[in-house]
Amino acid sequence: MKSAKKTAFLACAWLAAVVAAPVQAEAQAASPAPIVVRGMLADDAAKAALLARLRQVFGADRVVDELAVGRVSAPPGWNDYLARLVGPNLKLVSRGQLQVEGSAVSLRGDVANEAQRQQIAADLAASPDPGFSVDNGLRVAASDQGMLDAALRGRIIEFDTGKATLTDAGRTLLDEMSAALLKLKEQKVVLIGHTDNAGARASNLSLSQARAEAVKAYMIQKGVKADAMAASGEGPDRPVGDNRSADGRARNRRIEFRVVQ
Secondary structure, three states, rough: OOOOOOEEEEEEEHHHHHHOOOHHHHHOOOOOOOOOEEEEOOOOHHHHHHHHHHHHHHHHHEEEEEEEEEEEOOOOOOOHHHHHHHHHHHHOOOOOOEEEEEEEEEEEEOOOOOHHHOOOHHHOOOOOOOOOOEEEEEEEEOOOOHHHHHOOOOOOEEEOOOOOOEOOOHHHHHHHHHHHHHHHOEEEEEEEEEEOOOOOOOHHHHHHHHHHHHHHHHHHHHOOOOOHHEEEEEOOOOOOOOOOOHHHHHHHEEEEEEOOO
């Protein structure tokens, strides 16, 4: 009787400590961490495609190839899904570890803020097959950014529909956010307006910019220095929710507070 094939698997890490020799890890600590990729793929073509994608995203010099080719089976669409998993947003993750075993996907690491965590979660969820399961273990790193994210707690700053006029609820939330910004010392914060994709993109870009400017003006009234903030509008270009649903569109209409490092 033939033995059953093992399941294809991938483990990818960009933590300097995964390098075998501790001395080597210390030597590389000041430069970008290597991308160590291990696992078993079904054929040389799949291995070459994955390595090409990793080098495209992270740079050829950072990728350490420890992949093998053997008798393994993979779910339908596995190679295509891997290519989509390795996207530019993974560069936002520090101390990251991505593991794919069969249809089980796991990602660990730190990101600077909740918006980044949600964006990467959306990338992971873009599976070609409902049989894939995703374990998103990303954490928001403790930092000034983390303090702002904790103050906002995923809540939405409300405006009058289609306008840049704050509602009472929006002003109440900004009272809390201004108190958080006043605790920052020399850090500068970018206030980024976002919209859903309803209507013309140009109109949404203008609205998102106007809303970010309105938030900045309100924060100045609360004592935050004008030169400690910048306002930017990105319109519908960076959704964190599915624009096909009312809940997703509501999540996309938001103001993001991003600490400039």
